[in-house]
Amino acid sequence: MAAIDITAARKSYGSVDVLHGVDLAIGDGEFVVLVGPSGCGKSTLLRMIAGLEEISSGEIAIGGRRVNDLPPKDRDIAMVFQSYALYPHMTVAQNMSYSLKLRRTPKERITAAITAAAGKLGLDELTERRPKALSGGQRQRVAMGRAIVRSPKAFLFDEPLSNLDARLREQMRVEIKRLHKDLGATSIYVTHDQIEAMTLADRIVAMNGGVVQQVGSPLDLYDRPANLFVAGFIGSPAMNMIPAVYRFADGAAVAEVEGGHRLPLAGPFPVPDGTTVVIGVRPEHVTVAAPGAGGRRADVSLVEPTGFGSILHLAPFGPPIKAFTLDRGLGRDGAAVDVTFDPARLHVFAAADGRRMDPAP
Known part of the structure; x- marks a missing residue:
């Protein structure tokens, strides 16, 4: 060889x-x-x-x-x-x-x-x-x-x-x-x-x-x-892509998405406040729970059962996203769920050229 x-x-x-x-x-x-x-x-x-x-x-x-x-x-x-x-x-x-x-x-x-x-x-x-x-x-x-x-x-x-x-x-x-x-x-x-x-x-x-x-x-x-x-390209279902604006205020980094909703990020990024970004989150990293658990309320518009779990189609803040869950009880069309995101699971990309952005050291 x-x-x-x-x-x-x-x-x-x-x-x-x-x-x-x-x-x-x-x-x-x-x-x-x-x-x-x-x-x-x-x-x-x-x-x-x-x-x-x-x-x-x-x-x-x-x-x-x-x-x-x-x-x-x-x-x-x-x-x-x-x-x-x-x-x-x-x-x-x-x-x-x-x-x-x-x-x-x-x-x-x-x-x-x-x-x-x-x-x-x-x-x-x-x-x-x-x-x-x-x-x-x-x-x-x-x-x-x-x-x-x-x-x-x-x-x-x-x-x-x-x-x-x-x-x-x-x-x-x-x-x-x-x-x-x-x-x-x-x-x-x-x-x-x-x-x-x-x-x-x-x-x-x-x-x-x-x-x-x-x-x-x-x-x-x-x-x-x-x-x-x-x-x-890598991952199935594909990663969710959410347009956002990077904000840094009061010592906290957030991604401001449609409707003014803010997603906390893992740390400050080396870009100016107001930079247009894309937030990526894999469906298995979108946490869904029954209403009342806390988070952003969203209706389930479509369910794709896979046997192992279910892919839920949601729209918690404008752009539709997918969430993967093992809880079959949440997999009902028209049902409401609470959606939360772990800041450590969010990927940040520059909207201008698509490159990955990492938090400042």
Whole structure:
């Protein structure tokens, strides 16, 4: 396995810039997930690492070796695609061994590699079947097995679970994470699904518009999003965004929202009184209780039961927000609840550029 270093990588198609200078260092054995909406450049970056797209400028190194001009076959990487790309006329074993045969690998080594990969992926009893006799999850495991037998320096996954139903995606996430733990392989995984990113990654690279917005552990991005994009993209249900004005008076920092209602903040911020801000609060951090508990009264306009809890749609002060609660007794349309906010759970962003603001030291 090997580290992957990306320095000032850019990609343009004519006058259209797709990637705007990406800098990223991926450690040996690390599992990094590139996440973002469609068109953000994550798949283009993955294909540049693989050698399937030319680099307009910058540098990519795998294991300390510059690979800008190397063809894909010489980069010693393996890709798993959204489409399984299996040969329909070949058995599972033949699909998994095909690349090794092209390299004239000895038969005994091929057999050993297939046996080991099939054992890791639960394909032992399926090696003589053809793809048409396999389920979607089994086909994806074969595609991963085909990559594993090569023992590459790095694995690249391009939205490999997109064609699977929700239950299979959940199962395959577990299998991919367990496989990474067993192999210790350097892996880069592309997805638009933030749940996949949160559950799989050692580090997440959040991208938007061809620009890296934030790099960090899943909980870093969840607990301390760098800007409004990351705050809104990471987390389900999405973070509530409330327009406000920052006020500091009598030694107290507050966010003044619609109707003049004031939300206490965790501390003074290094901006002038009257600065326009956006307050972010995750639905699970909005505290709701039966009327009389204290707080801001709000009517429940809609309830979304999830089984584990309920998502309540509220409007305590103008803009509608969502609250997540485990109390099923509160989940009734038209019912009133009292809403409170923990100042330590409120995120403050500059309205002008969307960047995160932290209290002054």
